[in-house]
Amino acid sequence: MKRYGEHRFPGKLFIVEGIDGSGKSTQLMLLHQWLQAEGYGTVFSEWNSSPLVKETTRRGKKKQMLTPATFSLIHATDFADRMEHNIIPLLKAGAVVLCDRYIYTAFGRDVVRGMDPKWVREMYSFAAKPTGAFYFRVPLDVAMNRILNGRAAIKFYEGGMDLGLAEDAEESFKIFQGRILEEYEKMVPEFDLTVIDATLPIEEQQTQMRQIVKARLAQAKRLRVAP
Amino acid sequence: MRETYGVVLPGMNLADLTGKLIVIEGTDGVGRSTQIKLLRPWLEQQGRAVLDTGIKRSELAGKGIQQAKEGHTLGRITLSLFYATDFADRLENEIVPALRAGFVVLTDRYTYSLMARAIARGVDPAWIRNVYSFALKPDAVFYLRIGVDDLIPRVVFSTGFDYWESGMDLFPSEDMYESFRKYQTALLGQFDKLAQEYNFEVIDATPDIRSVFARLRDGIAHVLSGEPREPLFSVPKPPAEPEEAPGPAKVVEMPAAAKPATSEGPAEAPAAQTLVKAADGDASR
Numbered sequence: 010m011k012r013y014g015e016h017r018f019p020g021k022l023f024i025v026e027g028i029d030g031s032g033k034s035t036q037l038m039l040l041h042q043w044l045q046a047e048g049y050g051t052v053f054s055e056w057n058s059s060p061l062v063k064e065t066t067r068r069g070k071k072k073q074m075l076t077p078a079t080f081s082l083i084h085a086t087d088f089a090d091r092m093e094h095n096i097i098p099l100l101k102a103g104a105v106v107l108c109d110r111y112i113y114t115a116f117g118r119d120v121v122r123g124m125d126p127k128w129v130r131e132m133y134s135f136a137a138k139p140t141g142a143f144y145f146r147v148p149l150d151v152a153m154n155r156i157l158n159g160r161a162a163i164k165f166y167e168g169g170m171d172l173g174l175a176e177d178a179e180e181s182f183k184i185f186q187g188r189i190l191e192e193y194e195k196m197v198p199e200f201d202l203t204v205i206d207a208t209l210p211i212e213e214q215q216t217q218m219r220q221i222v223k224a225r226l227a228q229a230k231r232l233r234v235a236p
Numbered sequence: 237m238r239e240t241y242g243v244v245l246p247g248m249n250l251a252d253l254t255g256k257l258i259v260i261e262g263t264d265g266v267g268r269s270t271q272i273k274l275l276r277p278w279l280e281q282q283g284r285a286v287l288d289t290g291i292k293r294s295e296l297a298g299k300g301i302q303q304a305k306e307g308h309t310l311g312r313i314t315l316s317l318f319y320a321t322d323f324a325d326r327l328e329n330e331i332v333p334a335l336r337a338g339f340v341v342l343t344d345r346y347t348y349s350l351m352a353r354a355i356a357r358g359v360d361p362a363w364i365r366n367v368y369s370f371a372l373k374p375d376a377v378f379y380l381r382i383g384v385d386d387l388i389p390r391v392v393f394s395t396g397f398d399y400w401e402s403g404m405d406l407f408p409s410e411d412m413y414e415s416f417r418k419y420q421t422a423l424l425g426q427f428d429k430l431a432q433e434y435n436f437e438v439i440d441a442t443p444d445i446r447s448v449f450a451r452l453r454d455g456i457a458h459v460l461s462g463e464p465r466e467p468l469f470s471v472p473k474p475p476a477e478p479e480e481a482p483g484p485a486k487v488v489e490m491p492a493a494a495k496p497a498t499s500e501g502p503a504e505a506p507a508a509q510t511l512v513k514a515a516d517g518d519a520s521r
Binding site: 059061062064065068075076077078079083085086089092093122125128134 | 242243245246247295296297299300303304309310311312313314316318320321324325366369
């Protein structure tokens with residue numbers, strides 16, 4: 010069984026992390042467009058999307074049956090399925106794999122929910138180490154302003170309502186995201202995350218990101234599937 | 237006081253889990269569920285409230301695992317974590333509440349089977365041990381042991397060979413018998429290692445049902461009598477765990493066991509903490 014570490018597959022793995030409203034998904038979408046235009050075989054993999062596990066997660070959330078432990082474990086199950094059946098085979102095949110959220114999302118959420126940090130990290134040790142991991146750093150109030158305007162109601166677990174932080178959903182959401190932000194900051198040195206200032210103009214963030222990705226793809230010309 | 241194998245889940249108070257947790261382990265087809273069907277009424281006749289539970293029976297994940305297995309596409313890590321989800325759900329929603337209410341919890345397999353299966357599939361033993369380190373240490377583990385030659389006729393003449401119990405994901409072959417034999421041999425080898433590591437009470441499962449039942453009954457009666465026993469587990473406690481002050485001793489109200497008894501605490505527990513009573517009955521209802 011492989012442990013968290015540099016993978017030796019021909020493919021490359023880039024991931025984005027950040028709290029809701031940091032703009033990470035937009036940046037990843039722009040990167041995806043660019044990589045495809047450059048001719049790389051690029052595949053996008055989303056957090057929480059394994060078809061095998063999705064039904065269980067959906068039911069658990071809908072019925073609010075999830076505790077911190079089962080929330081953590083069901084997400085790890087979902088991630089494992091994607092790792093075993095999607096990400097690893099793609100990396101073996103030489104694809105550029107893009108992930109919106111990765112194990113660091115789980116580390117943040119689960120630890121804020123009271124799970125043991127070492128336990129969670131060890132559980133996810135089967136994950137491949139990304140070629141590049143971008144963390145979009147944004148102040149809490151900026152992120153909140155971006156998403157709370159015109160947004161549909163905050164979901165129960167998304168707002169950390171299971172933790173009983175506040176009566177009000179929006180208030181609970183803010184406290185919860187604030188705590189996750191603190192966890193992310195701890196992870197920056199721990200996992201050597203590349204920090205992008207998410208308050209900069211979108212184009213500027215994208216330029217920085219492309220430069221770094223380009224450098225890390227330098228020896229990967231053969232990954233191009235089109236001219 | 238009750239302990240876990242490492243981490244304690246958020247919101248879990250170990251101090252008030254006064255019931256007894258008894259595990260029946262053993263491989264597929266060895267007769268665990270038959271024995272539990274006999275044990276339950278026997279315990280209830282003595283006035284003990286019993287919860288019986290087993291793998292894949294969680295409200296959260298039981299159905300999902302079943303469906304996912306039908307497709308035969310689960311990877312070994314995914315399968316291990318799906319089972320761990322099922323286990324955590326049952327631990328928090330069935331086992332812990334029952335122990336808090338003073339029940340005897342009879343569980344048809346525990347984390348050990350899940351660990352044995354994962355290790356037989358090539359999962360790192362240290363990794364799977366960490367995953368299950370939130371599990372409560374049981375009061376006793378009875379392992380129904382059988383050799384593969386005695387196991388095969390039982391399986392053939394009851395349920396037949398099952399895809400997963402035959403390890404077809406591991407040893408795909410035209411011949412389910414060969415596959416079953418290889419997989420169960422590997423699994424039994426893992427069980428024997430776990431039996432040593434976790435001090436299972438090994439019961440020979442080859443005699444007839446009544447004889448095995450008699451052995452189990454004696455073993456369980458001994459656990460429930462609350463008499464001092466040798467500590468069952470020798471797994472070291474994690475150093476960081478804060479010591480809790482022992483609570484006042486509770487009195488056992490069952491007439492058969494009127495004298496207070498010691499807990500099954502670890503041998504290295506400090507002297508000041510020796511006599512914490514684990515009481516059955518209505519202590520916290």
